[in-house]
Amino acid sequence: MxxxxxxxxxxxxxxxxxxxxxxxxxxxxxxxxxxxxxxxxxxxxxxxxxxxxxxxxxxPEVTKAVSEQAGRIIHSSTLYLNRPMVELAERIAQLSGIPDARVFFTTSGTEANDTALLLATTYRRSNTVLAMRNSYHGRSFSSVGITGNRGWSPTSLSPLQTLYVHGGVRTRGPYAALSDGDFIAACVDDLVDLLGHTRPPAALIAEPIQGVGGFTSPPDGLYAAFREVLHERGILWIADEVQTGWGRTGEHFWGWQAHGRHGPPDIVTFAKGIGNGMSIGGVVARSEIMNCLDSNSISTFGGTQITMAAGLANLNYLLEHxxxxxxxxxxxxxxxxxxxxxxxxxxxxxxxxxxxxxxxxxxxxxxxxxxxxxxxxxxxxxxxxxxxxxxxxxxxxxxxxxxxxxxxxxxxxxxxxxxxxxxxxxxx
Missing domain, CATH: 3.90.1150.10 (Aspartate Aminotransferase, domain 1)
Known part of the structure; x- marks a missing residue:
């Protein structure tokens, strides 16, 4: 068979x-x-x-929520008010730590990162993006273009100019032999030097722990040190929490919190675990960033009632237990x-x-x-x-x-x- x-x-x-x-x-x-x-x-x-x-x-809590929601209505799109979507967005906005947060739901992590890139490049009026070596951010045309892992990036064609930064892998590369403090300092120096040779980028996108890259990560505090450099220049920080979010790392609810000395990222993307198998992805960002688009946009399947019901039940279970x-x-x-x-x-x-x-x-x-x-x-x-x-x-x-x-x-x-x-x- x-x-x-x-x-x-x-x-x-x-x-x-x-x-x-x-x-x-x-x-x-x-x-x-x-x-x-x-x-x-x-x-x-x-x-x-x-x-x-x-x-x-x-x-049981998730399967019950899905079954009950399926018996009412499965889908209506974002063109109509959607109670489960509002309720889950409220919970995620509060948990994100981002002030005056806005949430947009997608169907996958790829689409979430694609949306984050759209927001950042529009807000900053730049198509240059900083990404980490050994990174993975999805399989859309834009997210493949910023993926720093050759095995998962089948084309060099991209709508974005991508510049790759050191630091995502602690035990390989030119700084591997340094102490944690010296490693961070060397990566920051490299970032500052890189920024001196290019037009101002829109954002740095980084996984706190690189998922497809083999669960590699920098020393705690690297992205906080990067954030100081980025903030001085108005460059956004996008935390790709598709694999690290919702408490998986144990020590923190979000992976970025190991690097959060100066507060939350400007944009957080999420997906995977929140739906416990249902297709949920999304973006959380400060309101002025999320609201920077000046054209119409909807999401046909992002935030559909049945996936939102699953996400709510799953998040409640995770927090209560x-x-x-x-x-x-x-x-x-x-x-x-x-x-x-x-x-x-x-x-x-x-x-x-x-x-x-x-x-x-x-x-x-x-x-x-x-x-x-x-x-x-x-x-x-x-x-x-x-x-x-x-x-x-x-x-x-x-x-x-x-x-x-x-x-x-x-x-x-x-x-x-x-x-x-x-x-x-x-x-x-």
């Missing part, structure tokens, strides 16, 4: 639409932190549909368990991350050379052991990505860590 579906998939979809595993699986249903495939195999899910199943599979605190506690245990296991595996260059957002970088032993074949083999071995994880990285996709639902308990963390340890030890 699965083989037949694979053949049909390949017959109608483009070659570049990737599937995991040598023998791809069809996931048919899930519950809590587990999913099942069409063959009846049960897996502990440590990837959550690419960090999207944020709380749990088949969370302190899943941020759970991510900090259980994530801390999981990362230490994985570091202990990796200490005996020469192919593991680094275990990094915070909360329930953990990266394991695989290289050829004794070198910094990426080893994507071995990373893929560990992915396969983990699946064979009953664990689903992801992969990524800016160096030929040689990092494993571990990002379970935020309701993960200690027993499940221990079980997943044991499976992943066995998978790592299977490396020849």
């Amino acid at each position: 699965t083989h037949d579906l694979l053949g049909r998939h390949r017959a109608v979809f483009p070659d570049w639409l990737a599937l995991y595993y040598e023998e791809p699986i069809e996931i048919t249903h899930g519950e809590g932190r587990h999913v099942w495939d069409a063959e009846g195999n049960r897996y502990l899910d440590f990837f959550g549909g690419i960090l999207t199943t944020m709380t749990a599979h088949a969370l 302190d899943l941020q605190g759970n991510a900090r506690r259980v994530g801390g245990l999981l990362i230490e368990r994985l570091r202990a296991a990796a200490a005996h595996v020469p192919a593991v260059r680094e275990v990094r991350g915070r909360g329930l957002m953990i990266g394991i970088e695989i290289t050829r032993p004794g070198t910094d050379e990426a080893d994507p074949a071995t990373a893929a083999a560990v992915l396969e071995a983990a699946r064979a052991g009953g664990l689903l994880i992801g992969k990524g990285g800016g160096h030929n996709t040689s990092s494993l990505r571990v990002a379970p639902p935020l309701s993960l308990n200690v027993a499940e963390a221990e079980e997943g860590a044991a499976i992943l340890e066995d998978a790592l030890r299977s490396i020849p």
